[in-house]
Amino acid sequence: MNNEPDRRRAGKDENSPGSAAVHLRLLAEASEILASGLDAEESLHRLARVVVSHLADACVIDVIEGEGLRRLAVVERDQQGSLRTLPGGLLPGPDSSAAALAKVLRGSGPLVVTDFGTSGRGDALLAAQRALYRVLGARTALIVPLRMRQQVLGALTVIRRAPQEVFDAQERALAADLGHRASLALENARLYALQQRTAEQLQLSLLPDLSHVGHLQLLARYVAAREEAEVGGDWYDAFRLPDNSVVLAIGDVMGHDLAAAVGMGQLRNMLRALAYDSEAPPSGVMSRLDRVMQGLTDVQLVTAVIARIEAPSGEPWRLHWTNAGHPPPLLAQQNGRVLLLEAGRAPILGVDPGFRRETASVTLPAGSTLLLYTDGLIERPGEDIGRGLTRLRQHAAALAREPLSVFRDELLTRMSDVVQHDDIAIVALRTPSDWH
DSSP states (O other): OOOHHHHHHHOOSTTSTTSHHHHHHHHHHHHHHHHSOSOHHHHHHHHHHHHHHHTOSEEEEEEEETTEEEEEEEEEEOTTSOEEEEOOEEEOOSOOSSOHHHHHHTTOOOEEEOOOOSOOTTOHHHHHHHHHHHHHTOSEEEEEEEEETTEEEEEEEEEESSTTOOOOHHHHHHHHHHHHHHHHHHHHHHHHHHHHHHHHHHHHHHSOOGGGSOSSEEEEEEEOOSSTTOOOEEEEEEEEOTTSOEEEEEEEESOSSHHHHHHHHHHHHHHHHHHHTOOOOHHHHHHHHHHHHHHHOOOOOEEEEEEEEEOOTTSOEEEEEEEESOOOOEEEOTTSOEEEOOOSEEOOBTSOTTOOOOOEEEEEOTTOEEEEEOGGGTOOTTSOHHHHHHHHHHHHHHHTTSOHHHHHHHHHHHHTOSOOOSOEEEEEEEOOSSOO
């Protein structure tokens, strides 16, 4: 004879679902899951599985999204005792007058449901709830709110199939505690996402509009990392000087947070002022930027390339550049020859403002493409950076004759064929096909 329900009600067996020991293990596991990351959806899926393992026959988690409702997780124990996940999805809005779930989402609860009826005619959410209860074989359901600072974010529903297995006061308190912990995790994830969106928008707003540079074929792109969701300090710039030469710059402020994005904006504005108000070559501008950065900002370490493009009348274009610890610029010619411009290298900014920097120069052949980029384009975890540079040269050679927009977009696609762990910034310039 199966006496599991009796043990659950009595709570005498330390391994039974109603025991204090099981409750403590459940809280410990739930706390670890919810504190392990900022992916709320994954954490709440794992929480539902733990709840079913220790407390119930099924667990459902619903979250409010805008004016609607989304069923985030549905986990049940099948007849063989294994856990399985059922599909969730969008639900009717929480404006039902009869559904217990809607009442909890409006601020009531926790609520215990024992009347599951057979239909919900005229009430879409009630009908959806009763259909789910039938699928799960529910005889008792306990719904607790996911509430944070008087705002309900969603609901956690714990379900049992045996009619005699009611939720006692201790279990209702436990479920409420789990709901509170889940709401903290959900709120933290949402706050993190909001901060991330704010930082990314700030970063994008600080990057320049290149449409005013004029006669140059010049395109740029910033791509945020697809993993970790961290904002970095990648930046680029392009602007005309009084002598009609053009300055191109690209760099990376060390760090992946809002401070890095703010530091990026500070450096870009400093560079513009220093380059515009000076006839110094790129190396001189870089040295001045290093001194000003260390004297007036909290930014510590920065890699950068500063370049100046000159086009004397009727003569080939000339590129002058200096490099502060940054990946080398790339020059792709229409004949398929690709060069990494390794000259002009010196230590990163923030180490020694008195370090001597040099300016390198090269002629830009007609129809060639100059590419400045940050390390996110070529780096992969656990791989030597030389392999990334080799891939970059190969793809650039294959795309050298394509229109500049195709060169930029296809290069990004080909170089980002794995999960992108870092931000990417690129600037691509195409010289005219002839000089006249």
